[in-house]
Amino acid sequence: MEKLIELKNIEKVFKSHKLISVKKDDYVAVKNVSLDIEKNTIFGLVGESGCGKTTLARSVMLLDPPGSGEILFNGTNIAALSGKDLKPYRARMQIVFQDPNSALNPKMSVYNCMKEGLVNIRYPRDKIRFRINELLDLVGISPGHAERFPHEFSGGQKQRIVIARALSMEPEFLVLDEPVSNLDVSIQAQIINLLLDLKDEFSLTYLFISHDLNLVSYLSDQVAVMYKGQIVESAETEKIMESPLHPYTLRLFSSAPGQEKNELFEAEEGYSDGLPDGFTYFPPCAESLLRLIDTGDGHKVGCYAFNGS
């Protein structure tokens, strides 16, 4: 399989901007993240909120001042590009955020919202209206509603519009940062189906970010579990579902709602009992830098206490 995206040792530090400060409180939000995303697949990234998923997503999209590391798009390190060289890549990758409200300008009609992007990429002006209608139709919004404003749509519909706008750039790669977390389960299913259809139709590649393991395991080909800024485990979805190795992955699995449980799992901070063989103590892993160890077949687990058994 061909790799579309390769991340190499991505690191992102938030510097403290205080004029005077007693202690330096720089915050390392993403630590040494490396992962490969194959063409026309869905790569799922799970982890609890605050673990650095959005920060990683923004870094990949080069939306924030870059941290360190390489971002290879089709083999080109786009993190090293700037200005004119970067521009073509910007359109080829698009991002959809969790909250469609902040992505859509409330004072602009859907038509104008979408037009902006198309004008920007110099889409032929006389074809813009046709194109917008086509895109809206594609995501299940009636083109007749193009003149409406965002507040006239429901949450699910707004997210469809955001997706349509992302598609208008004709991207190859979409980062989906919790695109359905604000929606009801029933509406989530509509959007997920839409995303799957679009992926097939346009041969898209997704980085799908979520804190819902059920969802990620339903739709992704590869899964990486993130904890406190680091990837602690990554593998093909089936493998990680069958034999999760890292204690944090186990914990995520057993807390997911609807999992059959004999008794309710007591999820506590800093537990050390009941770890699988090969692991000693869990919390310190969060403090130090993990080394990802390949246990075979691309199933990688990071644990500084892993003794290889």
Add this chain to the structure above:
Amino acid sequence: MEFLLFIVRRFLRLILTILIISTIIFFVIRVIPGDPALVVAGIDASEDDIQAIRARLGTDVPVAIQYTRWLGDIVRFDFGESMISGASVNKLIMERFPLTLTLAVLGIVLGIIVAIPLGVMSAVHRWSFWDYFGMVYSQMGMAIPSFWLGMILLLVFAVKIPLFPLFGSDSLKNLVLPAIALGFARAAVILRLTRAAMVEELSREYIITARAKGLTDRMIRYKHALRNAMIAVVTVTGIQFGYMLGGAIIVEQVFSLPGLGRLFLYAIYQRDFPLIQGGVVFIAVIFSLVNFAVDILYSLLNPKIRIS
């Protein structure tokens, strides 16, 4: 510790502001075309006279040296002597300042006493008598200039019904009418803001929690909503207080009060440059100090600000 650090940071900002303002003042007066000495000396002054005035103004040396001297003066808070009376600028300002300050404080206190309760009442009982009263009041407050109000007050309460003295500045009684004239418009601003802030806070979700707890309306309004509304009110009140020092200049004229306003006005008429410079810097410092105080108060009211 966090809080102390916060104060230190704000204080440094205060110093920086004052430095910037005084630099601007320095250059505005020096660098704009026209020699101040010529202006001061008048048309028919001899070259020697002008030279002497330059020496007194300190404008006979290069600008760089003047600037360092100026900064030195500022640090020592010494603005030299008035060109007209020869008294030290500091002394002149300090003689007049207490009156202006009292007037402004009185004005703001009157404003607060009127505006905050009325604003709260308007917000709590929307579309009631008090709300309409508040609306009419704030319209008037915005529309009526303070010098006009001052004259009307004098006419009614000092001339027609002599409740208050017409002249003089030696007792608090003399300051009541000027304070009303000064506070009237400010109160209108504070009133509008208080109402808006209260309405906003009363529609927030934590009010629903407070109601779900079975708290009384009084507790919900005055303990929960007002506390949050005050954050915005305090900020605006502080800014209004700053304006008031400026507004005092006009009101002092109307009531013939010997405050800072009159001092600076005469300084401008008579082109008393050291006094003008000193006055502007002084006002700027007072303004910054008020802002500093507002910042501190704001952070005391708003626990979130201290962390960020």
Add this chain to the structure above:
Amino acid sequence: MTERISSSTLEIKDLDVSFIQGEKEANALRGISLSLKRKEVHSLVGESGSGKTVTSTCIMGLLPPQVARINRGEIFLGEQNILALEEKDQRKIRGKEIAMVFQEPARYLNPTLKVGEQITEMLRLHLGMDKGEAVTRALEILDLVGLDGGKRILGSYPHELSGGMKQRIMIAIAISCDPSFLIADEPTTALDVTLQLQILNLILSLKNRLDMGILFISHDLRVVRDISDWISVIYAGRIVESASKEELFSNPRHPYTRMLFESIPDADKRGKRLKAIPGKVPDAENIPQGCAFHPRCPIAEEICGSNQPETKDVESNSALDSHTAACHLIGKQWKN
């Protein structure tokens, strides 16, 4: 201390509520009936906009009086119809007999009051405690909701606490006066899975310890699975199906309930399309004629568009429990 009413049931009967805005009328609840016993978790499940929050705010007596109108219905706390009480008597019930936990603790806590004050003010008001007693009690409650470092927490402001801690504080406030009933309106929706589980466990353990009856609201059937005794499914302001948890999970009968189950993603469905429910919940202003679900229902027939289905008993797997649903075509076969 004031005397307790201590009722053992909370019963909502045929509640019908509208919001009036100018000419428009939004009929948010159209005859809701629910009953809740102490020591029992009754879950109310449905999509956003179906009337869950209106139901809970109505029970709390917190509907905005300017726009809300209760057209019909009664809410009995024990023997007493609390809708008929005066505001001042309702206030004695709020927080003391029936308490509520909200979805977003960050917005529902007062940002400028210390957590301690937000807990103790209620104890002083409802239970007449003095400051010292209230603080002692507040510390006990913090312990009960699994927050240690009590004193420090009492002295902190909401924004100094994490999301999970804030939700624990909301729960602490709610249970502080030992209410008979707790309404939890999507208390975990804003939280991650691990925190969600912790909060669910907490609510369950509190129910057992304090003998509370809990009305648990969620849009996610997965979430209510572990904690409910009874589940009611709400759609467009009506209860469309109601049964014990076991019964509902093993034998869902209403098309809406069945589709809610089918839309849930999980690993078993990999490679298959999810069965999404097309369209969306109707606005309360614009409820379709007949069965409100018919525009989205895969088995709808002509009658569905004209007649509103009655709530009827349906065959239950367990002889003991009743199972009701409101659908004309309950027996109709449908393929997936």
